[in-house]
Amino acid sequence: MSGPVFPLEITSLTKEFSTKRALDNFSLTLQQGEIAALLGPNGAGKTTLIGCLLGFLSGDAGSIRLFGQDIAHLTPEVRNRVGFVPQTMTGFTWFKVGELLSYLADYRPATTPQDNRWLDWAGLNPAARIKSLSGGERQRLAIVLALRFRPDLIVLDEPVASLDPQARHDFMRLLPDYAHQHGATVLVSSHIISDLEAICDRFVMMRHGKLVLDISKNNLHQQVRYLSALPPEGWGLTLLAPAEDGGFWVEGWHAALDQAALQEGVVATQPDVETLFLALSR
Structure with missing residues (x-):
């Protein structure tokens, strides 16, 4: 009899760079619908962890499973269930906003549901060239690209660092509403802890590549x-x-x-x- 399938299941993950162990036997399992904060000082291993769980980096030991599938062998269906917002959006600068949205939409099945509240929130001009956007506008675009097609697992790496106060406030209101409405699981890394305390129901704290505390808000x-x-x-x-x-x-x-x-x-x-x-x- 098979066990439960979790949106994210990391088991004994270890990753080394030269003489530094960036991740040291790190384990974490997220349940459906959880909003978890990933906390740690600079150098704690957060970026390395995110890189591994998105397949940008390979662990030296341990395993990562997304919706029951090994990170190295994800089907297109599972990949489409994951949304990622980087700290800074780069690339695609030759596109116009509307062109990029259409271009990336063509890689999705025509039946993929959309949540256009993010387009309304971003308020971007479809005719604007991406290279002309400010840092905050590019970050709003990155959020739209990650969340527009209703992912079931959302990974955010400092998503609001370049947003103005109003956009940040509105995003931090919309994100938990979205997660609760769709049953999405969220892992968010940010140094703005007051934001995380307001929206997260679980706190995962790292130091020197190790898990030092994993605890619910309650x-x-x-x-x-x-x-x-x-x-x-x-x-x-x-x-x-x-x-x-x-x-x-x-x-x-x-x-x-x-x-x-x-x-x-x-x-x-x-x-x-x-x-x-x-x-x-x-």
């Missing part, structure tokens, strides 16, 4: 705490990271420990994602 608020002092071993907590002020970040918190902390004189504070991310990035 569990983060319920089970992760900043403590003003090292907790007793009997509390059964997992130490995540020390804090700069002498405190500690821990996982495994539960309501029964509130009273224990009060009795021990230990201050327990619920974290926000950005503060926890900074602690885990050191």
Whole structure:
């Protein structure tokens, strides 16, 4: 009997460049409909991971499966279910916007459903030459190209870095609406953590190519705490990271420990994602 099929399943992925191990036994599985944030400082391995899961790079060990298929042997049907937004769009500069949209649409089956809210959001002139577009306009075009044909798995690498505040705000409102409407799975990497905290229901944190924390938004608020002092071993907590002020970040918190902390004189504070991310990035 076969097991469940996930939109994304990464198992023990390792990737080395010369003397650097960019990914170290990294595993991650995303369920249908999840919106997951991929977090980590520069050099953590996020870009390498995205390159591997899109087939731009090959892992040295481990495996990646998209909708049950090995990344090296994807059928056209599965490839059409994946949308990717890079940090910066390059190429196709000789096309006009409308020409490129039509050209790439011809590679899709005529019956492929479309979601034209992205065209409305982008507000691009179809007659404009791509080489004449600003950085923000090119990024809006990249988003349209990735999401127009209703992908089931969306991978975004710093998608809003070059957008103006209004376009960024509207995109971060439309993306979860789209995902919830179509049951799409989203993996988004961004340094604008306030955006991710607003839309993501899961947080995946990397450091030095390794997974250091994989937790849902609900569990983060319920089970992760900043403590003003090292907790007793009997509390059964997992130490995540020390804090700069002498405190500690821990996982495994539960309501029964509130009273224990009060009795021990230990201050327990619920974290926000950005503060926890900074602690885990050191």
